[in-house]
């Protein structure tokens with residue numbers, strides 16, 4: 001029987017372990033003492049905190065794979081659920097009702113009539129099939145949208161969907177596809193947090209016989225003996241372990257302020273985005289079970305293209321944003337957690353050569369959110385993991401007594 005090793009126990013590694021377990025025995029090695037990577041959730045007295053705001057695309061490959069594997073997920077769509085649901089947009093420090101459908105757009109005070117017509121036209125052609133493969137968001141916007149205020153609004157939507165900020169390089173086609181996916185059928189905030197995904201994958205893999213070894217950091221590929229290896233670490237470690245030089249990529253970071261509140265201040269909106277600044281706010285507990293009854297869990301975030309020099313000023317900026325969006329929040333604060341910079345993606349989709357990497361080493365494959373294959377973020381992690389598992393399974397070695405090999409670095 002073939003033996004496979006998966007290095008890294010985030011969503012990608014756990015998915016790969018599940019997929020490989022049907023073809024042989026599997027050992028998963030994880031550096032940290034816990035599985036889950038960036039999909040972990042901590043429980044702070046009944047408040048369930050993901051590492052910053054996390055939303056799962058309802059129709060992406062992650063949800064589809066979980067459904068196929070019988071792993072239950074429940075939750076709510078922030079655009080549909082939530083008591084007194086109210087979405088607002090901030091521009092120049094002023095809050096406006098969000099204009100994300102035709103009715104709200106017609107009523108909006110944010111745009112002139114000409115701008116409304118332009119935005120309505122964009123909303124009605126959501127597929128944007130004319131977008132060139134190597135066209136950046138800014139190139140596409142400058143040829144398709146006349147009003148700078150409408151461009152700004154569209155950039156806000158694309159930033160929210162992709163976490164990308166470098167609009168001169170962000171691929172318009174991928175970004176628009178992701179935006180369409182997050183708007184319809186939409187996204188899910190998950191009851192119990194993303195730990196539910198981690199636990200579901202871990203349980204299923206365990207029932208298929210996968211061996212988990214946590215607290216094991218793989219330093220060299222030659223330490224590992226297997227018939228096939230999936231490297232599901234972060235991009236940096238994948239380069240180091242495989243000795244492969246990856247092409248340059250554009251990462252996306254975030255600074256997150258996660259808030260546990262005794263109650264939501266009156267009139268607090270459920271969702272708020274800033275159009276002229278890369279700021280995000282959402283009451284995740286309004287759509288999913290993430291806080292004790294009557295209490296609230298709120299994620300506030302600043303999108304970053306790099307690690308900030310002064311993280312305290314970023315924290316102040318987030319608090320000032322909260323003062324505008326949700327005045328009185330300090331009176332209800334039970335606990336907060338500030339993550340000054342966390343990597344969301346090591347490689348956002350760009351117009352230059354696809355940074356996706358397949359390994360040059362026989363029967364070694366990469367998986368992770370940075371190995372773009374189908375979808376972005378967690379969907380990229382899951383789709384690349386399924387592909388990596390397929391590529392290291394050698395049909396002829398299944399159910400044979402092939403001797404394990406030691407991988408030599410090139």
Ligand SMILES: Cc1cc2nc3c(=O)[nH]c(=O)nc-3n(C[C@H](O)[C@H](O)[C@H](O)COP(=O)(O)OP(=O)(O)OC[C@H]3O[C@@H](n4cnc5c(N)ncnc54)[C@H](O)[C@@H]3O)c2cc1C
Nearest residue numbers: 008010011012031037038052054055218233368369377378
């Ligand atoms: C603030 C924030 C918001 C996000 N929002 C969303 C969202 O709304 N929607 C969405 O789909 N995604 C979102 N994401 C992204 C999502 O969390 C990731 O795409 C996904 O969790 C990545 O999984 P992964 O397995 O590829 O990587 P990771 O979770 O990083 O897992 C890699 C694992 O490899 C281990 N490892 C590294 N080196 C070694 C080694 N040498 N030996 C052994 N183990 C090693 C690490 O410890 C880690 O556990 C967000 C991420 C962040 C940070």
